[in-house]
Amino acid sequence: MVGGGAAARAGAGLFSRYVKEREYSSTCGFVCSSARISGVKRLWLSMVIAATGMTGVAEADGGVRGVDVSDRTGDVDWENVALGGGKFAFVQATEGADYRNPRFDGQFGGAAEAGLYRGAYHYAQPHESDGRAQADYFLQNGGDWISDGQTLPGVLHLEDNPYKDKNGKNSCYGLSTKGMVAWIKEFTVKYRRASGRHAIIHTTTSWWRTCTGNSAAFASNPLWLARWGSDPGSLPKGWKRHTFWQSADKGTLAGGQNSFNGSESRLRALANPPAEVMVSGETMSRTSYKVVVTNTGPYPVKDIKVSGRAFGGQRVVEAPACKFSGTAVTCRVKELPKAKKVLFVFTTKPRKAKGTVGMNITVGSVKLTLKAR
Known part of the structure; x- marks a missing residue:
């Protein structure tokens, strides 16, 4: 069975919608019956509060x-x-x-x-x-x-x-x-x-x-x-x-x-909104994993680092445009214009034909786990 990673969004909205659609487990991520599930997390690349869609507390003097x-x-x-x-x-x-x-x-x-x-x-x-x-x-x-x-x-x-x-x-x-x-x-x-x-x-x-x-x-x-x-x-x-x-x-x-x-x-x-990047991951098979980084915010975003580590007794054997060795892989995006996305595909080689395998993906503060059995 192929499963996706956890999903969340900084601020309100996306996380609650995903929770309504899927049962969430703190240890396994979203437990889904589908054979192919994308785990989605949203990364805010700034500590500035995201003002879009929210208003805060009204001032006593009528705002x-x-x-x-x-x-x-x-x-x-x-x-x-x-x-x-x-x-x-x-x-x-x-x-x-x-x-x-x-x-x-x-x-x-x-x-x-x-x-x-x-x-x-x-x-x-x-x-x-x-x-x-x-x-x-x-x-x-x-x-x-x-x-x-x-x-x-x-x-x-x-x-x-x-x-x-x-x-x-x-x-x-x-x-x-x-x-x-x-x-x-x-x-x-x-x-x-x-x-x-x-x-x-x-x-x-x-x-x-x-x-x-x-x-x-x-x-x-x-x-x-x-x-x-x-x-x-x-x-x-x-x-x-x-x-x-x-x-x-x-x-x-x-x-x-x-x-x-x-x-x-x-x-x-x-x-003055914060930059916003959405990171999505998909388990294609026991030996193939896909990660997409999309700039959904209003600014170009520079120097994005995507790190991955395979687990379950497997190693990375192919990662175009990235550096890899053993279980680890590192990719860098010099600049991602607004409304653009970049795709990374990681190929692994498991030591065993059975058992849980997968990859842990990190982009900034976002951590995404992709699993397969």
Whole structure:
């Protein structure tokens, strides 16, 4: 029987999902009936707290203040926003697949010059084109994430159809709940693969319930909740906390009035995420083991070391692009660009035809055990 190694993720999410799917044993890893199982662990290559998808504890003073602006806002006095306590700004970049905010460059750049964290948002028009096409348009017109210490992940803006009289569509743009969920997945997956960040989702609880069937499929995407009033109220399914809250369309600061549900240090962490590498391993047979290292984060990662050691009375006899001797093997990756992966295949020679054999794999703090019998 061939078995895989343990699986986990730094932070919440992946580990709990794997536990639900497979019985976990502290000595044997995941106990599975399948003949070929991949063990998966996620490695965070930085001690910085991963801010994506989490918010921390809200500050007593209503969180960190910020604004959202578009072409309709006009010219913004960003110094005045900063002096008034604003720490971040969301700027509309695009809408649908053919509109770009003509003031975007000045607004986006002006927010940064005033020392604000800034992010771009895309106003979705799901009836006009598919999610991938609109994500691509957004990425090419200001929505791509920049590793400059000030840029927040891009935003997918989803609310009631504002052009019902013109396009004849309902509040959900004529899409079914299933179709809307599929559209959002297309957009968010495309954005994640291109930028290395999870897009923030801006929506209202009522729209989300009506138009997605209250889908819980997007918990990894930070929530920017729109609800004008004195409190954010109930949240859409899938989110336990909001990350941002739009509480009014106008106020003492320019544009819409918003707050970040956390400390300023957490906001900084959202703009400065840790590098992220996923390590997966698969037992192909008693004599063949596969390890894949994938850069799932927003930065190129340098100097990755993959170490392996065979056990069960076997030795390594082949490991392309790696150094090996006896039971040990060492591989190095000088640089792994974002969204890229590298594959290692190890071939062993057991001394006995029966009995448990396998390999222990180490990548940074991740330890993966692959077994076969």
